[in-house]
Amino acid sequence: MRGMRALHSPDAVADATPDLLPRWAAQALLPGHPGPGGAAWEHGGAVGVLAPGLNRRERLVLAGPAEGVAAILRDQARAHGPELNPLVPDDLVDAVTALVPDVVAWAGFGWMESTGPLPSAPGVRWLREDELDTAEALLRKVNPNAYVVPREPGSRRWAGSHVDGELVAVGADAWSAPHVGFVAGVATHPDFRRRGLSKALCSFVVHALLAEHPACALMVEGDNTAAIAAYRGLGFALRGLTILLPAEIAAARPPRRR
Incomplete structure (x- = not known):
């Protein structure tokens, strides 16, 4: 044309x-x-x-x-x-x-985006290769229809939070682009919700992505008001x-x- x-x-x-x-x-x-x-x-x-x-x-x-x-x-x-x-x-x-x-x-x-800055959070770390099966089991338990699971194409690395040695929350750096880091696969075990674990995990991943990319983004269901509010609290803006x-x-x- x-x-x-x-x-x-x-x-x-x-x-x-x-x-x-x-x-x-x-x-x-x-x-x-x-x-x-x-x-x-x-x-x-x-x-x-x-x-x-x-x-x-x-x-x-x-x-x-x-x-x-x-x-x-x-x-x-x-x-x-x-x-x-x-x-x-x-x-x-x-x-x-x-x-x-x-x-x-x-x-x-919903598409949510941020250019930061955002501090990291204690108690979260990148998972080792030998921990990814446990991460996948947790993700499938919490969200059987998850858009990303460990080791699939586009999944770069996974972060996790542990309580008494048990992996209870996960999130991924997945489908990140040179100019935009991307957060996906965030999930928390039902028995450990309302403890701030997801917020800490997202802070850790977003902090790492913003250190490598000019901006960070994620996708969210448009009617998931709790998730949207949580991400807004981390500095993300919502766009439909x-x-x-x-x-x-x-x-x-x-x-x-x-």
Whole structure:
């Protein structure tokens, strides 16, 4: 398309937009990314990043002026067909669906981001390789549908909190990009909740990520008010995201949060 400019690296994406969402998705441009075929473009001040396999989803992440977003969306929809799952900030939904009337809002969730600083927390450490099976067992007990588990692609390292030698809370540095660290897989054993363990664990992981990246982010279910409040207490700001789908496909699929 005339005026469409390909972006070939996370640095090129960062130069094209200050928005942390496409900067995070730009990890799909790195060699060895779990989902092959990543690509990115700029058009009219907007940026789109095609990120197969990112956070277990095929994602086309879009941000910037609505006209540019709509142009990238139309171009990629022609190339990829109905399997494409465009993801846009909530404040773009009305303008983009007006410009691309064959897509509708299907499902949404929360994106939270922070540029810090945040102090570390005592009593938390990075787990050893021989502790990851225990971490996975805890995660599956607390959240059987967890989006990340130890040793899967995208999972870089896991932190844990112990009480009397028992691992009772975990969280991961997973799907971090050069310009945006990412927190995932946070879980606390039900018998040890309301002790501040999750807050301490997140403080530890976020502190480490902000020492290596300019910003940090995570995803949260939009109706999880307790988690949103906790992350806001750590300095994160909430932003709503929406998945757009062709109307006929959206009508046939039950909504999901992510």
